[in-house]
Amino acid sequence: MHVVVNAATSADGKLSSRRREQVAISGEADFDRVDRLRADSDAVVVGVGTVLADDPHLTVKDDALREQRRDAGEPANPARVVVDSTGRTPLDAAVLDDAATTYVCLTESAPVEQRLDLADRAELVTAGDERVDLLRAFAALQNQGLEQLMVEGGGELIFSLFDAGLVDELSVFVGPTIIGGRDAPTLADGDGFVADFPELELADIERLDNGVLLRWHVADEAET
Ligand SMILES: NC(=O)c1ccc[n+]([C@@H]2O[C@H](COP(=O)([O-])OP(=O)(O)OC[C@H]3O[C@@H](n4cnc5c(N)ncnc54)[C@H](O)[C@@H]3O)[C@@H](O)[C@H]2O)c1
Numbered sequence: 697m698h699v700v701v702n703a704a705t706s707a708d709g710k711l712s713s714r715r716r717e718q719v720a721i722s723g724e725a726d727f728d729r730v731d732r733l734r735a736d737s738d739a740v741v742v743g744v745g746t747v748l749a750d751d752p753h754l755t756v757k758d759d760a761l762r763e764q765r766r767d768a769g770e771p772a773n774p775a776r777v778v779v780d781s782t783g784r785t786p787l788d789a790a791v792l793d794d795a796a797t798t799y800v801c802l803t804e805s806a807p808v809e810q811r812l813d814l815a816d817r818a819e820l821v822t823a824g825d826e827r828v829d830l831l832r833a834f835a836a837l838q839n840q841g842l843e844q845l846m847v848e849g850g851g852e853l854i855f856s857l858f859d860a861g862l863v864d865e866l867s868v869f870v871g872p873t874i875i876g877g878r879d880a881p882t883l884a885d886g887d888g889f890v891a892d893f894p895e896l897e898l899a900d901i902e903r904l905d906n907g908v909l910l911r912w913h914v915a916d917e918a919e920t
């Protein structure tokens with residue numbers, strides 16, 4: 697399995713404002729790049745915080761890219777994965793429509809009612825007691841044939857994935873704006889590290905739109 701985390705941050709490292717509402721940080725060229733990255737992935741992964749904040753669809757937007765996937769014998773869109781401990785994904789969320797297969801990763805503590813409702817619209821993966829056990833959940837996704845995973849946030853999930861040693865690559869578009877705010881989500885939130893900080897190796901730098909795309913490899917990670 698290969699896991700790429702992709703995100704856009706303001707120049708001061710924020711993913712969105714303190715209202716947790718989506719901010720368009722990327723310009724057209726970066727959104728096109730994200731679309732290509734989706735098209736090259738077996739699944740696009742987000743945390744339920746992102747579903748609740750942005751209601752993303754997580755599909756490939758370019759008709760030609762969807763056609764290429766079909767020509768290669770793949771579904772037009774990659775699968776979608778929501779990491780959602782207690783089943784808070786709204787039943788009318790865009791990720792639960794029929795544009796692609798969707799997996800919702802839950803824990804043992806997810807109420808039966810939510811479980812039954814979500815099971816009508818998604819494949820359920822149960823791993824962990826209180827929070828989703830990401831190692832187990834990702835192993836289950838790999839068993840379903842999902843090898844190339846792209847994670848689109850948010851900050852809580854991205855931190856947990858680094859903490860679990862699951863990230864192979866990080867792509868960050870740093871855009872031309874300041875969002876600020878101590879309570880605004882950043883690239884990696886959660887509890888934060890105090891030691892054993894994950895080390896990154898810079899793989900590539902590119903000027904894009906009015907910002908910069910940074911690609912990092914995560915050092916010393918065993919292949920998952
Ligand atoms: N700029 C970008 O590229 C970008 C991308 C995605 C999201 N965002 C923004 O990020 C914000 C949402 O991020 P967030 O951090 O609130 O939510 P998130 O998407 O990271 O989801 C976190 C939630 O996932 C669930 N979860 C279950 N198991 C977990 C685990 N092991 N580790 C972590 N979470 C687990 C928990 O309910 C947790 O609250 C929104 O404001 C959204 O607009 C920005």
Ligand SMILES: Nc1nc(=O)c(N)c(NC[C@H](O)[C@H](O)[C@H](O)COP(=O)(O)O)[nH]1
Binds near residue numbers: 704719722753
């Ligand atoms: N790459 C990127 N640049 C941004 O400036 C930004 N705000 C996001 N945010 C990610 C978020 O989850 C979005 O909601 C989905 O990118 C929307 O996906 P859809 O178009 O609905 O498929 N992502």
